Amino acid sequence: MTGKPRRLPEDRFYRGLGHGIRVARVAAGKSQEETGERIDVTFQQIQKYETGSNRIPVYALVNLADYFEVPLLQLLAPSDSDSEFQSLAEKFSAKEFHALMEAWGSIKDRPARAALVELVRCMANLRR
Numbered sequence: 246m247t248g249k250p251r252r253l254p255e256d257r258f259y260r261g262l263g264h265g266i267r268v269a270r271v272a273a274g275k276s277q278e279e280t281g282e283r284i285d286v287t288f289q290q291i292q293k294y295e296t297g298s299n300r301i302p303v304y305a306l307v308n309l310a311d312y313f314e315v316p317l318l319q320l321l322a323p324s325d326s327d328s329e330f331q332s333l334a335e336k337f338s339a340k341e342f343h344a345l346m347e348a349w350g351s352i353k354d355r356p357a358r359a360a361l362v363e364l365v366r367c368m369a370n371l372r373r
Contacts, residue, residue, distance in 0.1 A: 260297035262306075265320040267295040269313040272342055283312050 270280050270291075277288040277295075284305040293299035301309075310317040352358050 256297065259300060262301070262320060263295040263297040266291075266301070266306075266309060269309070269315045269320060270295075272346065273313040273315075274342070274344075275313070280309065280312070284308050 270277070275283075277291040281288045281291045286305070290299065294301045306320060307317060310320055349358070352361070
């Protein structure tokens with residue numbers, strides 16, 4: 246047999262799982278090196294998990310969900326809202342996104358949150 250190796254159906258699953266791991270890691274403000282230390286692997290291994298080229302052991306996946314403070318199901322089978330979150334998270338650098346989410350979480354006043362959202366929308370329209 247010559248040419249490209251045949252893609253297996255589970256390849257898509259592992260690429261999606263890796264994508265979920267990467268987005269959760271970035272949203273948590275963790276580096277690949279820090280993440281690797283958590284589960285006792287190299288940052289190169291984390292890269293391979295995130296691209297879906299290597300399969301992550303279940304115990305490591307459970308450990309990472311805990312470390313990133315996300316439900317395990319969010320990594321395995323993201324819902325539509327999780328997918329929207331992942332799309333947004335990819336637009337921010339790890340530090341920016343983490344700082345934004347931390348600050349947002351400390352605002353308890355709903356009208357203040359609504360005003361902040363409106364301010365951001367206005368600022369976004371100014372740049373168009």
